[in-house]
Amino acid sequence: MKYPVIPVAQTLILSCINLEIIDVVISPGSRNVPLAIGFSSNQNFNCYSIVDERSAGFFALGLSQKSKKPTILICTSGSALLNYYPAISEAYYSEIPLIILSADRPEYKINIGDGQTINQPFVFKENILFSDSLKQDCIHGTSEIIKSNSQSIIKGKTEYSNLKKLQDFIQMENEKIIEKAFNLSLNNMQPVHLNVPMEEPLYDFENSPSIKVNVQKKINKIKKLENINDYFNEIYKAKKILILIGVAGENLLSKKSIEKINSFPSMVVLKEHTSNVFNDFFISNIDRLIGPIELQENANDIFEELSPEIIITVGGMIISKKIKSYLRNYKAKKHVHIGTNIPKDTFYSGLSHLKISADEFFENIHLKNIDSNYFNVWQSLNNSKLELHNRFLRISNFSDLKVFEILSQNIPKNYDIQVANSTPVRYFQLFDLKNKNKMFANRGTSGIDGSTSTAIGNSVKNELPVVLVTGDLSFLYDMSALWNKNIPINFRIIIINNSGGAIFRILPGFRETDLFSEFIETKHNLSGRLLAKMFGFRYTKVSSKFGLNLVLTTFFRNSKRPKILEIKTSGIKSAKILKDYFRYLSKP
Template sequence: MIYPKIPLAQTVIQLCKAKGIKHIVISPGSRNAPLTIGFSNDNFFKSYSIVDERCAAFFALGIAQQLQEPTAVVCTSGSALLNYYPALAEAFYSGIPLVVISADRPKHLIGVGDGQTINQPNVFENHILYSANLKLDLKEAETETQEELPIFKSLENKVETLIGLKQSIQEFNESEINKAINISIQKSGPVHLNVPFDEPLYEYVEKLSVQPEIVPAKEKSLAIEASILNKCIDDWNTAKRKMILVGVKHPNTLEQQWLDVLAKDDSVLVFTETTSNIHHEAFFPSIDKIIASLDNDGFENLQPDILLTFGGLIVSKKIKAFLRTYQPKQHWHIDVQKANDTFFCLNRFVETTPNYFLSKLLTQTHPVSSNYRLHWETVKQVRHQKHNTYLNQIKFTDLKAFDSILNAIPNHSILQLGNSSTVRYAQLFNISNTLEVYCNRGTSGIDGSTSTAIGCSVATDKQTTLITGDLSFLYDSNALWNNHIPKSFRIIVINNQGGGIFRILPGHKNTENFDTYFETNHHLTAEYLCKMFGLGYLTASNETELTNELQSFFSEGNQPKLLEVFTPKNLNDEVLLNYFKFIK
């Protein structure tokens, strides 16, 4: 096996290997050549080559999102690194372990007009868990270009000092790399290793010259302070209205036994978002369908005494508006890392896992007599019936298309959702409990949905389907410039010729200003992108065509497939807004 000659590159690669970072997404470049040589020539790593750094970072995010373990992205120096920022911000807010490794030029070449250089240290300062700014390996041959060298009085003194400096720099780099990767593992988030290399960059050796010290990551204690737990138990046993709201959650992370206990308590109302991946017949999915048409009396009847939240960010703007106006007496959040005061009334943050908290709480509490859940169960049934009635009488629009598509997604597969209107339409439907659902809700951006979904698809044996809007798809079209897309991967693009969500929001519609600067009107399609990148291309413009195409769309084939569904942009918003009036 061959290794890069540069000791710092060897150190980075060996410590990534020791900490189980198997997936390495590399964007071609020259300054990162030592890292590329090391990662791509070691069979422990699965290396991917993706040219566009923004797509590469979201691709790596999709892998890390699926595996729940650190994934690395490697780039050359200069502006290449800045293209990682959108995905890194998503990782920061979604709690996804992403390890950014950027090659850099030596310090003496920065700020002097040398090519492909920017100020890389701490460039992600506001959206990073840790930045490790590593030091350049020391060479005896060219001491005039090295950093922080002392004045030597003798040759003997010079040799001893250089040896000491080399050891000191190596120890510093090992410590920083260990610390950064351990933080990514422990806190589940992004970190940055900035790695300066001097030329020559392409030399390699057959034996390692360094053996870095491996510092293992420490496991966080799940224990809850007795005083906090006892107070939770007392309050839980006396509250007649307890609402549980679950945000983004990885599938199969909550134990079924605790879900079953919650389902039997009439004082507990469990609201689940599509991205929560939690299902029970006694719970309440499709939040907006339940609360969208409530009046003041309805909101007062729904207002909880205790709000218990866990999981990531909440999609529903309606539930956020409700809980900010009709605040609970107490809001508890359960998480090992952080608590967002989303509803401006957070008063208890329990730093542990939801499973551990529920195992301690529910074994020492009892069901409380209440009509809270039963009342809203009746509302849920009425809303569901009206939902079906409305769908049967409307014309072909976004809402009708989502009904057909979500019913056709194969069971036991993965569903990736784009942002904006896509994830919000999905929230209105009771999605199969066999599906695993993901969406980039950390920053809620449209910029990397396709790349993330492709990254997810290469990290699993399950079929992955992405549903996305036209703007989101076109914005991330370089995601298809990727030689790693599985043949089973499927994309469904809802093309309503612009940013359809802006037609739902308040504003002046059907004006030149709105069409140009808000909705971003266009007449583009995915057809030629599919031809260029080798995807099968299908279209549907009405319910019959969509039903027919979906029958074969998910079948096996010799290439990935894309189905583009064209819907009438001037009718979509009217149908959706009337939907909420109808189900009231």
């Protein structure tokens, strides 16, 4: 093992060992050599080399998305750091822990014409939980430090005793900052950034640690709530309670919690596939229910009957724009968010926050005899829309809608699904997953960038194989994700290629023009075939229902290489069929 002689670099490595942070994603450079070599030569860490920092950021996000632990990101100085920004903002809003360590030149070399320098400290501003710049060591590169006429590190005499005393102070301050940042990420499931200024020489190492580090793990204690019974009493009185479950990992609700919820006729649960909660009495297809009602003449009467007195939210971000719009127009009297994640007043109803686990809340509700038909009203409507849904699909032609029907029935039980943003994540919500697969998506900022990189990161930490279902633009946008030697051979990619951003054809206000095609939909004739060949994937292309069903019989079988399946559809036809679908389901 090699330990950098630069104290701040060695301190960061030893701090990660103390806090059992083991996953490290490194992008190449020179200024970050002390960190890159120090981490990668140490057997305590799993280190991954990713050249493209934007892809590296999302790959790290995928690792942490699955592990629920911080991943270290290491880059060199300059614009390299800025390429992390999309992944950092996604991690911030999705509440995924990352620790960014950006190597930097000394402060006195910034803005004086030195190469590869920008103002790195605090560059992520409001899109990160915590940022700080560590103090530069005074006992390393001392002769270079004192050459500068603007440095403020060493003042006065440079005898060893004076430098030793100053270095002890610098070490103490750096350990305080590191301990604070690392524990904030661990306890709050959020990204943090530490800038690491280092003077040359950068390539000096030693075989054992030369400093002792006292950075320790500190666990936040959640206070016991004294007023929880007040919330229970409100629930016992209410006859219309809507529980809405957003993005969640695994095991959000116990069997006991689900049984308690199902025992209340006044409670209805709406969830999405990214909630990763499974129960036959929970409604999983929100847009399939709300979307058609919006088109009905008696929509107002139906929505009034469905409107809740109390909204309870658990989990993170919610995909459905329709449910957000509905609950903003038909406001509940009270909105309670339950969980340790950040609460959001999504429905403009005001917000109360119970900072306890969902199980701690629901498992302690007492069974009560409540006169309510709220659950039955929702279920009756849901069943009627399901019947119309099945009828329409029996007669519909091949399109994006038909593709997702087939995929929802044929992705094997032992696969986790990573789904890209735009239409893929929305289409999936219209169907029940036959095998109740766990599903993950980047819903913090909902961008199409980084979906492939995230999926690969998730697959590396996942005991189960992962399939990414993505659109053509999202896949092409993140093509450098395939430049990664860590891709498991059981990793699968399914591309629905409708030659552009077909989602814009189904949004309100769409008008067909040449400018729309070029600048909004961004029509193209590209495919994934040559990329698959370049990066060593097996590749198959289909363009029909028969072809898709045939390929899926073997696509998920074991192989010596990862695979890409490209499904060619028509964006124009798919948009028309989806609109026809919602009109069909709006029948009384």
